[in-house]
Amino acid sequence: MKIYTKKGDKGQTQLIGKRVSKTHARVESYGTVDELNSFIGVAIAELDQEDMISDLEIIQHELFDIGGDLANVTEKKEWALKEASITRLEHKIDAYWAEAPELKTFILPGGEKAAAHLHVCRTVARRAERLTVAIDDGSELPPFALAYLNRLSDYFFAAARAVNARKNREDILYKRGKDVFK
């Protein structure tokens, strides 16, 4: 088996159920979900926190669920991503959020190397969210993809802060910022 098929050399590719241009909004969306998944791979490689590594591996599987759902424009399908995955993210956010000092203002993304990479994941998740909102091709959107991606960037924010808190590294506050968190 060869991995390259040369079938996409002219800029067309396949969704599940339809042949489209590689510029199709769904390809942009799941392509960016895949990019996010790769940055999570980098963050995992920099992390030494077992609980987060195991969260992130679950999230990587769920991003494949979302990717497959987004690629699928056939009728009568069952969605791979379930609402329970969002609830699970929320529990994780609450737990990590409780580990870091209360926040009033924005913080500079960074700190520990792993925290810095989690902030990259946060912002790439937000890019993936924007590109998923942009899908407007008449086919159904997976019902939980947007909420999941929205929560996921908050997960990365909470996790990044928890990493820094665990290492006793204080987040640097944005200095000209007024209180934005309520």
Next chain:
Amino acid sequence: MKIYTKKGDKGQTQLIGKRVSKTHARVESYGTVDELNSFIGVAIAELDQEDMISDLEIIQHELFDIGGDLANVTEKKEWALKEASITRLEHKIDAYWAEAPELKTFILPGGEKAAAHLHVCRTVARRAERLTVAIDDGSELPPFALAYLNRLSDYFFAAARAVNARKNREDILYKRGKDVFK
């Protein structure tokens, strides 16, 4: 206080002064400024050059200034980013530029790990610049955002070269390149 509000789960969000789609050009722009800010966090975590770390922290604050300015579509506002920040960048560029050997042709982005990450920052700054140029919603643009982002990518280029020069690591010249720098 919870960090997630679920208000953006349907793809809408708020600027300062207006509710818009997450696909709004301003959201793309400051979302990418935030992504750049996160890559700077990674670069800082890889750097051992105190002067650059302290530049980059100032730049991180300034990117929050820009982000807030870009998010703000209200009337009669004062802009957070001042022209002086551009002048400061130019002085830094001149200083780092003088540290590296004269350049005639393009160089391959890379070298020391920190230099490689500064090249990532350089190209993400240019992506942020492109997305800021794309804003065309009738509201005023912050007056110095474009010039700042333009200069910022040159700052990263000069800083990356200075890192390699300080470590006696020669940049690899693009071999089929004619002389492009004048």
Next chain:
Amino acid sequence: MKIYTKKGDKGQTQLIGKRVSKTHARVESYGTVDELNSFIGVAIAELDQEDMISDLEIIQHELFDIGGDLANVTEKKEWALKEASITRLEHKIDAYWAEAPELKTFILPGGEKAAAHLHVCRTVARRAERLTVAIDDGSELPPFALAYLNRLSDYFFAAARAVNARKNREDILYKRGKDVFK
């Protein structure tokens, strides 16, 4: 010589042969090729595999060839990127592919730090491919750019898997995935 010319401070820039907005599809495309090139710089900095480092350096030169070709909208030009570069990539893919265990399902991007960064390169190459497909300005496209970028993401996939295989690190299979590779 100063690196900054301030000529692009208002959002316009130059192709080879034409002055255009920085939002021009060609600028998006070669700007992303440049971003990919920078991530390759990071991957090289994380790699300890001499054969791959030397592949990647060749690829960095070829991406400059592509960048110059994409920037060039003048008549009667010779293209810098030749078809032979694609053939060379295919030989490399075949060789690395043979080093890793047979694959039936998707794998989670990650593993060794260098492998994780190669997956980032893979997905950024795909983003560059999408933005190159999007060019639609009436000027000729370099004839081999799309096929090269398409093959390049498969190269990164094969190389990432080979890194993990060489380090006896098993790729994690996507668990809800059916057999997708044929």
